[in-house]
Amino acid sequence: MAKSIIVIDDEEVVCKMTKMVLSKEGYDVETFTDSKKALERIKEKKFDLVITDLKMEDIDGMEILRRVNHLYPGTKVIMITAYATLDTAIEALRERVFDFFPKPIKIEELKKSVKEALSD
Amino acid sequence: MNRRKLSIRQKINVAIFIEATLIAAISVFIFLTFKTVLSKLRFIEEFDDINISFLEMRKAEKNYFLYHDPDALTEAYHKGSIAYRTLKRSQEKLTSVLGKDTYNSLIQTLDKYLATIQNIKKPAASPEFASYLRDLGHNLTQLSTHLIKSEHRKINEIIHQSTVMLILSILGIFFSQLFRWHYFSTLLAKKLAKMESLTHTVAKGQFHEVAVQESEPEDEIGLVINAIAKMAQELEKREEQLLQAKKLASLGVLISGVAHELGNPLNNISMLAEGYLSYFDSLSDEEKKQFMKDIQIQTERIRKIVRNLLDFARQKKPEFKVCNPKEIVEKSISLVENQLRVSKIRLHKTFAPKLPSIYVDENQIQQVLINLFTNAIHAMSGGGDLFVDVYSPELKDKVVIRVKDTGSGIKPEILPHIFDPFFTTKGTKGTGLGLSVSYGIIKQHNGKISVETEVGKGTTFTIELPAYQENKEGANG
Known part of the structure; x- marks a missing residue:
């Protein structure tokens, strides 16, 4: 069965591109530009990997990370951010983030990271 | 004009000093008046005794002439001697009030009177002595009565004068108080009103209007006003510094804002371009067009941010x-x-x-x-x-x-x-x-x-x- 990935970013292009790239890699990808709706979906379904933007309206990436860690310990989270400060990076690492991607995202690197995260 | 002005405290001190001097002068005046009146009263008291002796002496003298009673003559002599002793005893006091001449003439007349009584007592005394004695007695009582009356008059005069003086001084103190109150209250009210308006100006943040206040007098409120002016100057300076700091801080916010605002569309373009290149062969023409359209949308987004930024940065001169x-x-x-x-x-x-x-x-x-x-x-x-x-x-x-x-x-x-x-x-x-x-x-x-x-x-x-x-x-x- 294909591994499932949820992508949360309020930038539509990011959602569209990651979905395109990762689908072609054979993953089952769902994308959300609305973090609230994404969280509801996470509650419904256990994804194998969560890719989330850090700075978002309503619920930010750090909150998503905490919720995922709480609901599904062991599920890996990749964090994307437009510009990261050291503080947010440290906080994310403390919450056991799998990887930390500063924008602009290199598709090849993202692919590699996703592969690593999902190879048990 | 470089005349040094008095401070408010000095002015108050001067006013209090003047009033205190006035009150002291009045007290001294009252004390002196009191003393004079007292000494006059004592004199009258003492002289009354002498006067009574004179009157009794004359009564005895009259009895002698009416009834030819030699005891009456002795009585007259006795009373005259008492008066004489009293006169001698109080010589100093009496001279000071009556004057030497009056005193001397009194004592001499009394002396003659007593001597005349002695002469009358002698057997076969001349009848002229009798009329001489009467004259002397008459002179003595007249003189003493006159003296007492005149002293009474003097006391009345002094009391009247001091009453007038007292009323005048009380009025003087009252008006000087009134003046002082009026002067200081208007002075203070004027200065406080100025201070109030200054503090209002400061509160409104119009520091430059307050900053220069050089013509103020060197009194306490003037100093406070100057201090407020200095404070306003300092505030104005600080406000400018604060404004600069704020500008720098907002520049920081601006730069990080720009970084974030531009970061997203740049990332989108980068991802679209990378995806386009990587999957070029497998993309349909329609998909390729969509990629380019997406890139266009993202560049438009950047353009909009830059335009807004320029609008913000440009010091557009307002047309008033x-x-x-x-x-x-x-x-x-x-x-x-x-x-x-x-x-x-x-x-x-x-x-x-x-x-x-x-x-x-x-x-x-x-x-x-x-x-x-x-x-x-x-x-x-x-x-x-x-x-x-x-x-x-x-x-x-x-x-x-x-x-x-x-x-x-x-x-x-x-x-x-x-x-x-x-x-x-x-x-x-x-x-x-x-x-x-x-x-x-x-x-x-x-x-x-x-x-x-x-x-x-x-x-x-x-x-x-x-x-x-x-x-x-x-x-x-």
């Missing part, structure tokens, strides 16, 4: 004109009326009669107002009431435009940032420049913009613009 505040507000309202209707917001506007004109750039003020209206509309997503009030306070030196909504209010933690550039609560929908631009515009008009808010109740923005004064070159001269 004398305007009617009501017209500007009405025009701005007409531009958002449709939005208000769609958002189910009821508009309540009031305009005070006889509003003064304002000297402003009409477009810029409209921009500010529309920005405030738009923010209010966003804050009342479920409908509400928008109040727009335009009025001018008593002095007619400014026009106040109040924009009040019944929306969600502003959370206290974000309130300090609402005028910062790129600060927004509208996510990607807002540029975060509206209020910071508005703030800049109002500042450039020498006006003020302030905000009051309560979460869940609503927000009120108040704009104050200086009224146009014909002889003054407007706000920015």
Whole structure:
């Protein structure tokens, strides 16, 4: 069965591109530009990997990370951010983030990271 | 004129010194008067004894002449001797009051009287002695009665004079107190009023008007006024420093805002380009076109950010004109009326009669107002009431435009940032420049913009613009 990935970013292009790239890699990808709706979906379904933007309206990436860690310990989270400060990076690492991607995202690197995260 | 002026404390001291001297002089005068009256009374008392002796002496003398009783003569001699002894005993005191001549003539007359009695007592005394004795006795009583009467008169005179003096001095003290009270109260009231107006000016933040106050006298309140002026100078300096610091801080916010704002579309373009290159062979023509369209959208986004930034950065010189505040507000309202209707917001506007004109750039003020209206509309997503009030306070030196909504209010933690550039609560929908631009515009008009808010109740923005004064070159001269 294909591994499932949820992508949360309020930038539509990011959602569209990651979905395109990762689908072609054979993953089952769902994308959300609305973090609230994404969280509801996470509650419904256990994804194998969560890719989330850090700075978002309503619920930010750090909150998503905490919720995922709480609901599904062991599920890996990749964090994307437009510009990261050291503080947010440290906080994310403390919450056991799998990887930390500063924008602009290199598709090849993202692919590699996703592969690593999902190879048990 | 470089005459050194007296300080208020010195003035009060001088006034108190003058009054104290006056009171001391009055006390000394009363004391002296009292002493004189007392000594006069003592003299009268003593002289009364002598007078009584004289009268008794004369009574005995008369008895002798009427009844030829030799005992009466002895009695007259006895009384005369008592008077003589008293006169001698009080010689000093009596001389001081009566004068030496009067005293001497008294004692000599009495001496002669007594000698004449001795002569009469001798057998076969001449009858002339009798009439001589009568004359002497008569002279003595007349003199003493006269003396007592004149002393009484003198006492009365002294008492009368001191009464007048006392009344005059009391009036003098009363009027000097009245004068002092009036002088110091008007002096203090005048200076305090000046201080009050200065502190009001400082409170209004118009430091430069207070900063130079050199002609103040060197008294305490003058010093306080100077201190206020110095404080205003310092505040003015600090305000400038603060403004610079704020500018630097907002520059930091601006730069990080720009970085974040540009980061997203740049990332999108980068991802689109990389994806386009990587999957070029497997993409259909339609998909390739969509990639390019997406890149175009992202570049347009960047272009918009850059344009906004330029608008913000450009020191557009405002074109000042004398305007009617009501017209500007009405025009701005007409531009958002449709939005208000769609958002189910009821508009309540009031305009005070006889509003003064304002000297402003009409477009810029409209921009500010529309920005405030738009923010209010966003804050009342479920409908509400928008109040727009335009009025001018008593002095007619400014026009106040109040924009009040019944929306969600502003959370206290974000309130300090609402005028910062790129600060927004509208996510990607807002540029975060509206209020910071508005703030800049109002500042450039020498006006003020302030905000009051309560979460869940609503927000009120108040704009104050200086009224146009014909002889003054407007706000920015």
